[in-house]
Amino acid sequence: MERKHARIRKEKRIKRIMLLFIIIVIVITCSVFGRYIYYQAREAYFTSKAFYFTSDLLTLDNATYQYENWGGVDNYEINFDLYSYQNTLLRLDYDLEYTLSCETPDSDKVTLRY
Numbered sequence: 001m002e003r004k005h006a007r008i009r010k011e012k013r014i015k016r017i018m019l020l021f022i023i024i025v026i027v028i029t030c031s032v033f034g035r036y037i038y039y040q041a042r043e044a045y046f047t048s049k050a051f052y053f054t055s056d057l058l059t060l061d062n063a064t065y066q067y068e069n070w071g072g073v074d075n076y077e078i079n080f081d082l083y084s085y086q087n088t089l090l091r092l093d094y095d096l097e098y099t100l101s102c103e104t105p106d107s108d109k110v111t112l113r114y
Contacts, residue, residue, distance in 0.1 A: 054083045 057065065057080040070076040084096045 056081045058082075 067076065067078060084091065
């Protein structure tokens with residue numbers, strides 16, 4: 001009878017040690033995974049997106065261009081290119097939104113569409 005109680009105590013002790021080991025593994029795993037998720041979310045939130053914007057006409061010093069052969073009535077086409085890359089390896093992986101505006105200094109021009 002004493003052997004049976006000793007074996008039961010030994011089994012309970014082994015179960016407790018196994019349970020404690022499993023709990024420790026779960027706590028460590030959850031804390032490491034939680035830290036990983038936290039830093040990934042923080043990195044995604046605080047890091048700005050890559051931004052590349054170049055053009056064949058637009059500049060940082062607000063260069064102006066005059067097109068004098070527009071009659072004011074007919075359509076006049078102004079072509080320029082916008083690029084969303086810095087080189088062949090650095091490209092945007094999302095659509096670049098932009099706004100274009102133009103003015104005509106003469107008040108006798110009928111309309112200006114852009």
